[in-house]
Each structure stands twice: as C-alpha cells, then as structure tokens.
Amino acid sequence: MNFATFDLNLLRILDALLTEGSTVKAGEKLAMSQSAVSGALSRLRFALNDELFVRRGNRLVATDYAAAMAVELRTHLRSVEAMLSPPRAFQPAKAQGIYRIAGSDFFAEILMPQLARRLRQEAPGLKVQLVDLVPASYVTSLEQYRADLALIPDTEVPDWIEKAPAFHSSFAVIARKGHPAIAAGGIRPGQVLPLDIFCSLGHVLFSPEGNLEAMGDAALARVGRKRDVLMTLPVFSGVARAVSESDLVALVPRQLGENLARGTSLDLFVPPTPIEPTLMIGAWHRKSGRNPLHIWFRSLVMELLRPLNESEAPLPAWS
Incomplete structure (x- = not known):
C-alpha cells in the first residue's frame, strides 16, 4: 500500500463496517448510501490487499487481518476526533x-x-x-x-x-517632600505646579530608549515652553528613586504616582498644562x-x- 496516496476517509468507513457488520447500517451511521459504502469497501480491499470481510448471511464477518486492527483503529480515530473538537471549558x-x-x-x-x-x-x-x-x-x-x-x-x-x-492614564508630577523651589512658591501637594516652576526645574524622564522628549514635551511645545530633562532612566522605580533623593522632578502616570507617594518621601502635583492621557x-x-x-x-x-x-x-x- 502506498500510504502517500491512501484516502484516509476510508478508515472511517472501515471502522463503521467493523462496528456495524453491515454496509447498510454503516451507511446509516455515516450518512452514506449503501452503494457508496460498498464502493469504499472495494477500494479498501484493493489498497490493503485483503478481503477484510466475509459475508455470512446478512452480516459481514471481519477477516483476522481486519479484526486485528479494529481496536487500534478506533483508538486513533477517537484521538483525531478529540484533537479536532472545540476546546473544553478552561478550568x-x-x-x-x-x-x-x-x-x-x-x-x-x-x-x-x-x-x-x-x-x-x-x-x-x-x-x-x-x-x-x-x-x-x-x-x-x-x-x-x-x-x-x-x-x-x-x-x-x-x-x-x-x-x-x-x-x-493621565499624568502627575512627583517631587521630593519639602522640595525647596516648590515650597517657596507656597504650592501644596495635590495642587497645580505653576508652569514657570515646572519649567525651571531639572527633570527625570522615563525612557527605555534614552529619548530626551516625550508626551510632556509635546504639551509644553503647544504653549511655547520647554523643560530641562537632565536624566533618563529605563525604569520607573529608578525615576522615583532619583526624584526622592534630589531636587529633580518627573512626570509619571498618575496611578503610579499615587502608588509611589503612599508612605514614601514623594509628593504629587498636577501638571501645569493639559497632557493627553x-x-x-x-x-x-x-x-x-x-x-x-x-x-x-x-x-x-x-x-x-x-x-x-x-x-x-x-x-x-x-x-
């Protein structure tokens, strides 16, 4: 037998014949006509070089060769069916x-x-x-x-x-508690950091690529201002640490800023100009x-x- 040219659909018909022992019943099971099943059986006999079934009255009795493959054939067909079935509900x-x-x-x-x-x-x-x-x-x-x-x-x-x-996510400004320039301006945590103070301070920028500009700079450019980015860091934890131990400030995602400000040496302020979330x-x-x-x-x-x-x-x- 040349497996490369063998019609694998014939294996389903062989399994039905082994189970039902009748071309009529096998056809009913597979939604095929009796003549189509008989034709498939002829092709199976030729391909496998075995009679496969011997008629005894109204029943087809499997030859020893066909009977020997019945269990393994059914096992493999069920495995293929399970493989192609929709996935079960995830647990x-x-x-x-x-x-x-x-x-x-x-x-x-x-x-x-x-x-x-x-x-x-x-x-x-x-x-x-x-x-x-x-x-x-x-x-x-x-x-x-x-x-x-x-x-x-x-x-x-x-x-x-x-x-x-x-x-x-919107943005917030973080600065160390008691930042002298911010305290001198009478700005309390949670208030808007004035534009002049914001632009006069050195900034830390989160940037894995080392870019010196980000969304905050685009927002400042729209009002004709710039900030002074003195440091870039690839991780927010480094940004927060640098800010908490210096007079630098940083723009960070608001949710992260609020999380960092709890129980740390950081204060949170509102940016001086709108930044698109x-x-x-x-x-x-x-x-x-x-x-x-x-x-x-x-x-x-x-x-x-x-x-x-x-x-x-x-x-x-x-x-």
Missing part, C-alpha cells in the same frame, strides 16, 4: 504552566501584586513572569522575549498581532487568540487593569 484550578507578560515596571507596582493574589486563589498551578519590553519596538517583545501578552502604549501593530484597549493596550500573538488559557488570563489581566481607566468611554472585554 483555572487545574491549569499548569507559565504565562509571560511584557511591560514596564509600572505593572510590577500596579498589576503584579493583585495578579499574584488572584492566581493563588484561582489558578495555583500557573506561574507568571513580567519581562522587559524590547526598546523602540515594544510589540517585538512577543517574539523576542516569547511573551504571551504585551502591555504597551497604543500603537499600530502588524497583522500577526491582535490588540485591545486596557486603560487611559495615554491609552495603554494589551497586545498578543494571533496564534494564541483562541487558546483557552490565554483567553482566561487576558480577561483576568483586563479585569484587574480596568479600574485604572480614566476615560468615560467604555472599554470592550478582551477575548
């Missing part, structure tokens, strides 16, 4: 494996503690890793760092990536779009991030 409590998220250390502060608690309660067999982003090409993290989900600012993505909005998105490889584990995990991450949203526009659920 987090029984899940095992590792899920990798690519994102800045913003998410180490804002997402990961909550995620750890939920996984402990609902999916204790799952492990999660927060990995860095590929500088200047965040979506590349999905392949280069084998990430399952990237949490990044909204951007155009190639067709092999799917994305969905996560939350909008950043839309953060989740992005993932299309190959994992229908994977039940990935769907469940993305939905959990979205649930935890949704309260951060600062836009009145409703956000769709991830799938």
Whole structure:
C-alpha cells in the first residue's frame, strides 16, 4: 500500500463496517448510501490487499487481518476526533504552566501584586513572569522575549498581532517632600505646579530608549515652553528613586504616582498644562487568540487593569 496516496476517509468507513457488520447500517451511521459504502469497501480491499470481510448471511464477518486492527483503529480515530473538537471549558484550578507578560515596571507596582493574589486563589498551578519590553519596538517583545501578552502604549501593530484597549492614564508630577523651589512658591501637594516652576526645574524622564522628549514635551511645545530633562532612566522605580533623593522632578502616570507617594518621601502635583492621557493596550500573538488559557488570563489581566481607566468611554472585554 502506498500510504502517500491512501484516502484516509476510508478508515472511517472501515471502522463503521467493523462496528456495524453491515454496509447498510454503516451507511446509516455515516450518512452514506449503501452503494457508496460498498464502493469504499472495494477500494479498501484493493489498497490493503485483503478481503477484510466475509459475508455470512446478512452480516459481514471481519477477516483476522481486519479484526486485528479494529481496536487500534478506533483508538486513533477517537484521538483525531478529540484533537479536532472545540476546546473544553478552561478550568483555572487545574491549569499548569507559565504565562509571560511584557511591560514596564509600572505593572510590577500596579498589576503584579493583585495578579499574584488572584492566581493563588484561582489558578495555583500557573506561574507568571513580567519581562522587559524590547526598546523602540515594544510589540517585538512577543517574539523576542516569547511573551504571551504585551502591555504597551497604543500603537499600530502588524497583522500577526491582535490588540485591545486596557486603560487611559493621565499624568502627575512627583517631587521630593519639602522640595525647596516648590515650597517657596507656597504650592501644596495635590495642587497645580505653576508652569514657570515646572519649567525651571531639572527633570527625570522615563525612557527605555534614552529619548530626551516625550508626551510632556509635546504639551509644553503647544504653549511655547520647554523643560530641562537632565536624566533618563529605563525604569520607573529608578525615576522615583532619583526624584526622592534630589531636587529633580518627573512626570509619571498618575496611578503610579499615587502608588509611589503612599508612605514614601514623594509628593504629587498636577501638571501645569493639559497632557493627553495615554491609552495603554494589551497586545498578543494571533496564534494564541483562541487558546483557552490565554483567553482566561487576558480577561483576568483586563479585569484587574480596568479600574485604572480614566476615560468615560467604555472599554470592550478582551477575548
């Protein structure tokens, strides 16, 4: 037999004949005519070089060769059927494996503690890793760092990536408590930091790529002003540390600023000019779009991030 040219559909018919012992009943089971089943049996006999069935009255009795393959044939057909069937409902409590998220250390502060608690309660067999982003090409993290989900600012993505909005984030100014220039101006935490003071101070900028400008600079340019960026750092934790131990200030996502200001040596202020909130998105490889584990995990991450949203526009659920 030449397996390369063998019609695998004939195996389904052979299994039905072995089960039913009749071309008529096999045809009923497979929604085929009796003549079509008989024709398939002829092709099977030729391909396998065996009579396969001997007629005894109204029944077909399998030859020793056909009977010997019955159990294994049925096992393999059921395996193929199970493989091609829709995935079963995902059961987090029984899940095992590792899920990798690519994102800045913003998410180490804002997402990961909550995620750890939920996984402990609902999916204790799952492990999660927060990995860095590929500088200047965040979506590349999905392949280069084998990430399952990237949490990044909204951007155009190639067709092999799917994305969905996560939350909008505004900005806040952080400065060390008792900052002399701010205190001298009589500005209290939570108030607007005047434009002249904001622009006169040295700034720390979060930038994994080492850029000296960001959204805050575009907002200042619209009102004809500039700030003095004296330092860039690739992690928010470094930005916060540099600000807390110097007279530098920084623009950071508001949610992170509020989190950092609790119980630390930092104060929070309102930026002096409007800055368009950043839309953060989740992005993932299309190959994992229908994977039940990935769907469940993305939905959990979205649930935890949704309260951060600062836009009145409703956000769709991830799938």
